[in-house]
Amino acid sequence: MNSKDIVYVNGAFVPRAEARISVEDRGFVFGDGVYEVLRVINARPFAAKFHNDRLKRSLEGVRISLAGGASPESLTEIANQLLRDNGLLQGEATIYMQVTRGVATRAHNFPPPDLPPTIYISVARFTPYSEFAQTGAPAITHPDIRWGRCDLKTLNLLPNVLASQTAKERGAFEAMLIRDGVVTEGTKTNFFGVVDGSLRTHPSDTHILPGITRSVLRDLARTVNIDFDETPIRAEEIPRLSELFLTGTTTDVMPVVRLDDKPVGKGKPGELTKKLQRVLAESLASGGD
Numbered sequence: 001m002n003s004k005d006i007v008y009v010n011g012a013f014v015p016r017a018e019a020r021i022s023v024e025d026r027g028f029v030f031g032d033g034v035y036e037v038l039r040v041i042n043a044r045p046f047a048a049k050f051h052n053d054r055l056k057r058s059l060e061g062v063r064i065s066l067a068g069g070a071s072p073e074s075l076t077e078i079a080n081q082l083l084r085d086n087g088l089l090q091g092e093a094t095i096y097m098q099v100t101r102g103v104a105t106r107a108h109n110f111p112p113p114d115l116p117p118t119i120y121i122s123v124a125r126f127t128p129y130s131e132f133a134q135t136g137a138p139a140i141t142h143p144d145i146r147w148g149r150c151d152l153k154t155l156n157l158l159p160n161v162l163a164s165q166t167a168k169e170r171g172a173f174e175a176m177l178i179r180d181g182v183v184t185e186g187t188k189t190n191f192f193g194v195v196d197g198s199l200r201t202h203p204s205d206t207h208i209l210p211g212i213t214r215s216v217l218r219d220l221a222r223t224v225n226i227d228f229d230e231t232p233i234r235a236e237e238i239p240r241l242s243e244l245f246l247t248g249t250t251t252d253v254m255p256v257v258r259l260d261d262k263p264v265g266k267g268k269p270g271e272l273t274k275k276l277q278r279v280l281a282e283s284l285a286s287g288g289d
């Protein structure tokens with residue numbers, strides 16, 4: 001990140017150091033907003049339609065409207081301009097988009113509906129996690145203390161932040177969250193495990209974020225005759241996991257080889273995980289076509 005990078009705030013393209021948002025912004029005061037993160041390869045946002053649809057769904061879910069008939073697609077156009085302005089047309093980058101309910105005197109209930117939302121978009125150079133992708137990463141288990149609408153990609157990430165920090169302090173890459181005895185997902189990833197030969201992951205309901213990588217991988221997996229079983233993994237099944245991996249826009253398919261300081265399976269990336277890593281890598285390299 002460089003203070004001279006150009007970012008977009010409410011209609012203006014400005015250097016990051018000059019970007020300003022009011023202290024009364026409801027994103028700042030209440031975390032009242034939603035966001036998206038997209039992966040870009042050689043100027044092409046990967047799975048853009050999935051991200052646009054999820055942003056639309058998150059906005060509807062928290063009842064925020066984009067001003068003046070703007071659409072998630074128009075935000076992607078702005079991001080494309082930022083990629084050009086910041087010299088990121090070649091190689092890998094990420095796009096961050098955030099929409100908050102706007103600037104208003106602090107009150108819990110909504111401000112008037114004609115209040116324009118705050119829209120912030122930035123882009124950054126991205127380098128994939130190549131080492132952990134090869135060797136596999138350590139993870140920990142952690143209680144899932146989040147709210148009941150984890151399917152919306154909102155700014156309310158404090159439980160994720162706290163669990164992620166605990167993972168870091170214990171030398172782990174990610175925390176695998178457990179709610180009511182069931183593995184839900186990670187703080188910034190979806191989790192998949194192989195139990196008795198079948199690939200299992202939590203169903204797409206209000207307890208997890210419907211990950212774009214999860215959706216893309218489901219379609220890709222079918223092309224190599226692998227199916228997901230959406231029967232969540234129960235905590236007591238963890239010792240029987242022969243493979244474990246996580247997925248995310250910036251993590252791809254990442255093997256998890258140690259959980260709570262114990263090896264998962266043989267303690268190295270499993271065959272099914274490596275196969276799915278390969279199909280996703282090929283899809284990313286071809287721009288998702």
Ligand SMILES: Cc1ncc(COP(=O)(O)O)c(C=O)c1O
Pocket residue numbers: 037160185186187188189190208209210211212213214247248249250
């Ligand atoms: C809680 C959570 N789960 C899963 C994911 C993975 O989603 P995606 O594949 O769309 O990046 C993320 C991404 O940020 C996340 O925050």
